[in-house]
Structure formats: structure tokens, C-alpha cells
Amino acid sequence: xxxxxxxATNAALLVTLFVLLWLVCLKTRDVTPIDSVWALGMVFLAxxxxxxxxxDPTRKALLLGLCALWGVRxxxxxxxxxxxxxxxxxxxxxxxxxxxxxxxxxxxxxLLLVFATQAPLLFIVCLPVQLxxxxxxxxxxxxxxxxxxxxxxxxxFESVGDWQLVRFRGDPANAGKVLATGLWRYTRHPxxxxxxxxxxxxxxxxxxxxxxxxxxxxPVLLTWTLMRWSGVxxxxxxxxxxxxxxxxYVRRTSGFVPWWPKx
Numbered sequence: 001x002x003x004x005x006x007x008a009t010n011a012a013l014l015v016t017l018f019v020l021l022w023l024v025c026l027k028t029r030d031v032t033p034i035d036s037v038w039a040l041g042m043v044f045l046a047x048x049x050x051x052x053x054x055x056d057p058t059r060k061a062l063l064l065g066l067c068a069l070w071g072v073r074x075x076x077x078x079x080x081x082x083x084x085x086x087x088x089x090x091x092x093x094x095x096x097x098x099x100x101x102x103x104x105x106x107x108x109x110x111l112l113l114v115f116a117t118q119a120p121l122l123f124i125v126c127l128p129v130q131l132x133x134x135x136x137x138x139x140x141x142x143x144x145x146x147x148x149x150x151x152x153x154x155x156x157f158e159s160v161g162d163w164q165l166v167r168f169r170g171d172p173a174n175a176g177k178v179l180a181t182g183l184w185r186y187t188r189h190p191x192x193x194x195x196x197x198x199x200x201x202x203x204x205x206x207x208x209x210x211x212x213x214x215x216x217x218x219p220v221l222l223t224w225t226l227m228r229w230s231g232v233x234x235x236x237x238x239x240x241x242x243x244x245x246x247x248x249y250v251r252r253t254s255g256f257v258p259w260w261p262k263x
Contacts, residue, residue: 003131003211007130009048010049011123013045013048014044018037018041021034021037022110025110031115033079035088038118038122039072040075042129046064046071046126047064049129050063050064056137056209058139059209062205063133063202063205063206064133066151066152066198067126070154070158073159094109095109098113124218125219125221125222127215128199128206128207131212131215132203132206132212133206135209140205140208143205143207143208144204147203148201150197150200151197152201154194154200155198157183157193157197158194158195160190161183161184161191164179164182164183165184176243177245178239180253183258184253185261186259187254187259188249188250188255189231189256192227192231192256195226199218202219232255232256
């Protein structure tokens with residue numbers, strides 16, 4: 001299967017998945033599960049690519065295995081967080097603003113602002129695990145092994161950061177406080193950094209093949225999104241307003257790439 005046919009097939013599968021999920025969300029009037037589908041949907045496309053391509057077996061196994069390790073862990077964690085804490089209030093606020101400004105109901109707002117936005121972003125970000133599985137050669141080499149190391153490191157980094165955050169928030173004594181220990185001492189967003197490191201690693205695995213080289217927009221878009229759009233700016237804007245001492249934490253701590261704190 002060539003790249004165009006593969007991407008067209010995967011795009012159709014993704015649209016079908018998102019339409020079905022949107023219909024479910026219309027019944028519950030809660031789009032929060034889209035966060036977990038962001039991760040699990042990438043595993044879905046990686047698996048579909050694995051079944052429909054004849055690329056190098058080792059590269060295919062690495063890309064699917066590492067994507068699944070990242071996506072299943074993150075997807076299940078986000079599902080657990082949703083079931084424990086309920087709907088994400090950010091979506092409710094966004095829908096309320098759009099309804100007031102444009103008169104859109106839940107169905108239209110959720111379709112256009114959530115599902116129609118998330119689907120193309122997901123598709124582009126996971127280009128490495130799609131295009132990287134097409135070519136039969138060359139075999140995985142030093143660049144691919146370095147990429148696997150980056151991906152494993154990113155998964156571990158993100159997982160530990162999420163675990164530390166859950167433990168911190170689970171202690172009532174920490175209410176209103178800022179987590180500034182563990183990995184959070186060296187970066188304000190270990191989960192986002194781990195995400196980016198994972199997908200740059202997957203890109204390096206894919207980039208040893210000719211088709212995989214063209215997957216570069218995936219990690220670039222993910223990194224930009226996390227650092228400049230829906231990641232860091234959204235989270236930090238809220239925390240600066242609600243957490244005493246967060247401004248000082250920002251002054252001391254690296255915003256993305258882990259580094260020694262100032263002062």
C-alpha cells in the first residue's frame with residue numbers, strides 16, 4: 001500500500017471513529033472522553049497501518065509497540081481522571097461562551113470546535129507511526145535505536161510526572177499549593193515534555209525510511225501545540241490566577257525542557 005492510499009484509508013477510519021464518539025457524546029453531553037481518544041486514536045491508526053503495510057518488520061514493531069505503550073498508558077490515565085473528577089470544566093466554559101456569542105447549541109459547538117479540530121491534529125501528529133511503516137528497507141539502524149531510546153525515555157518521564165501529580169493532588173494538605181518537587185522541580189510540564197520526546201523519538205525511527213522522513217510535521221505540530229497553543233499557555237494562564245506562589249515557581253523553573261531551577 002502506498003502512502004496516499006494508506007493515509008486516505010486511515011483518514012476515513014479516523015473520521016468514522018470520531019463521528020461515532022460524537023454521537024455518543026451527544027447523549028451524555030460531555031466531550032471529555034475526547035482527551036483519552038486523542039491518545040488511543042493514535043494507537044488505532046498505528047495498528048491499522050501495521051495491518052495494511054509491508055514495511056520493515058522491526059521498524060513496524062517498534063513504531064506500533066512504542067505508540068501502544070505511550071497511548072494505552074495515557075489514554076487509560078485520562079479515562080480514569082475523567083471518571084474520578086467528572087467533566088472537564090474547560091469544555092463547559094468554551095461551549096457557554098460560544099452559545100452566548102454565536103447561539104450555537106451543544107451538538108454544533110462540540111462537532112466544530114472539538115471533534116473537527118482534534119481529528120486533523122491527531123492525524124498529523126501520528127504521521128510517524130503511519131508513514132514509517134510503509135518502506136521495506138533499510139533496516140533499523142543507529143538513528144532508529146536512538147529514537148526508540150528517546151521514546152522510551154519520554155514515556156517514562158511523562159508517566160512519572162503524572163504519578164507525582166496524582167499523589168500530590170491526592171493529599172488534602174496540598175490544596176492550593178504548587179507542586180515543585182520531583183520532576184516538577186526541573187520543568188513546569190514534565191507530562192508535555194515527555195509527550196514531545198516520545199513523538200520525536202518515533203519520528204527518528206520512521207525517518208530512517210524514505211516515506212518516514214515526510215512525517216516531520218507530526219512532532220513539529222505536537223511540540224508547537226504543547227508549547228504555544230493548547231498546552232502550556234492554557235494551563236499556566238489558569239494557574240497564575242488561582243495558585244499563590246505560581247509566579248515565583250515560573251521564575252525559578254524551566255517552562256518545558258528540564259533544567260536546574262534558578263535560585
